[in-house]
Amino acid sequence: xxxxxxxxxxxxxxxxxxxxxxxxxxxxxxxxxxxxxxxxxxxxxxxxxxxxxxxxxxxxxxxxxxxxxxxxxxxxxxxxxxxxxxxxxxxxxxxxxxxxxxxxxxxxxxxxxxxxxxxxxxxxxxxxxxxxxxxxxxxxxxxxxxxxxxxxxxxxxxxxxxxxxxxxxxxxxxxxxxxxxxxxxxxx
Numbered sequence: 001x002x003x004x005x006x007x008x009x010x011x012x013x014x015x016x017x018x019x020x021x022x023x024x025x026x027x028x029x030x031x032x033x034x035x036x037x038x039x040x041x042x043x044x045x046x047x048x049x050x051x052x053x054x055x056x057x058x059x060x061x062x063x064x065x066x067x068x069x070x071x072x073x074x075x076x077x078x079x080x081x082x083x084x085x086x087x088x089x090x091x092x093x094x095x096x097x098x099x100x101x102x103x104x105x106x107x108x109x110x111x112x113x114x115x116x117x118x119x120x121x122x123x124x125x126x127x128x129x130x131x132x133x134x135x136x137x138x139x140x141x142x143x144x145x146x147x148x149x150x151x152x153x154x155x156x157x158x159x160x161x162x163x164x165x166x167x168x169x170x171x172x173x174x175x176x177x178x179x180x181x182x183x184x185x186x187x188x
Contacts, residue, residue: 002038002097003071004151004160006114007090008060015057017046023086024059024181030079031184036070037063038100038187039147041164043112043178051111051168052177059087060178062112062162064100064149066187095151095160098129099136102147102164102188109146109164112178113171119157132159139163 011017024042031040041062045054065071074080075092084090119128132150139148147164164180171177 001067002100003065003068004095004097004100004149004162005063005065005071005092006060006160007092008058009087009090011057011059013047013057017044017048017057020044020059021181027079028182028184031186033186034074034184036066036073036187037184038066039064039102039106039183039185041109041112041162041178041180042182042184043180045176045178049179052179053171054177058178062114062149064097064187093153093160095153097149097151098159099133099148099150101136101140103140103145106146106164106185106188107183108166109183110180111165111168112180113163113165113169114176114178115161115163115172115174117159117161117174119152119159121157125152128159132161144169 028042031037043060043062045052045056045058047054047057119125136148136150139145144166145163146166149162151160
């Protein structure tokens with residue numbers, strides 16, 4: 001089973017996010033052949049980006065791993081130690097993948113949206129997961145949608161829904177938007 005993973009670094013208002021973009025440009029190719037990595041989306045949110053309407057400056061990469069062993073190897077690697085040294089050791093969100101679909105042209109995606117929703121108490125979990133799989137199939141019919149990853153974790157009983165788009169979209173409440181500066185996709 002694939003594992004989705006994301007961590008985030010928040011920067012002060014007015015922070016020069018172009019420094020983050022330069023770091024991504026310098027480091028991104030390290031992930032173009034990373035063992036066990038299906039893809040890594042280098043995501044940022046910039047308070048000055050009028051396409052995103054973000055209230056925060058963030059660097060928040062999103063990963064899809066082939067399995068837990070590959071993810072653990074990355075977390076123990078010098079590459080992760082380097083990002084932790086630069087920005088501090090982050091809390092790392094990890095979710096079991098419920099649905100993951102992408103189109104051949106996923107590399108043209110330039111934006112991503114992240115929605116986190118609770119699995120309602122009293123609902124059968126498998127029923128909720130099947131609804132998410134069906135919703136993913138519907139989302140993938142949209143020409144502008146290039147990939148969808150839905151993942152689940154039982155500590156807080158939440159689903160994370162990541163949708164990767166070719167162009168910016170109007171965000172609905174409770175959805176965080178990012179600009180994707182690079183996509184490493186060695187496992188796609």
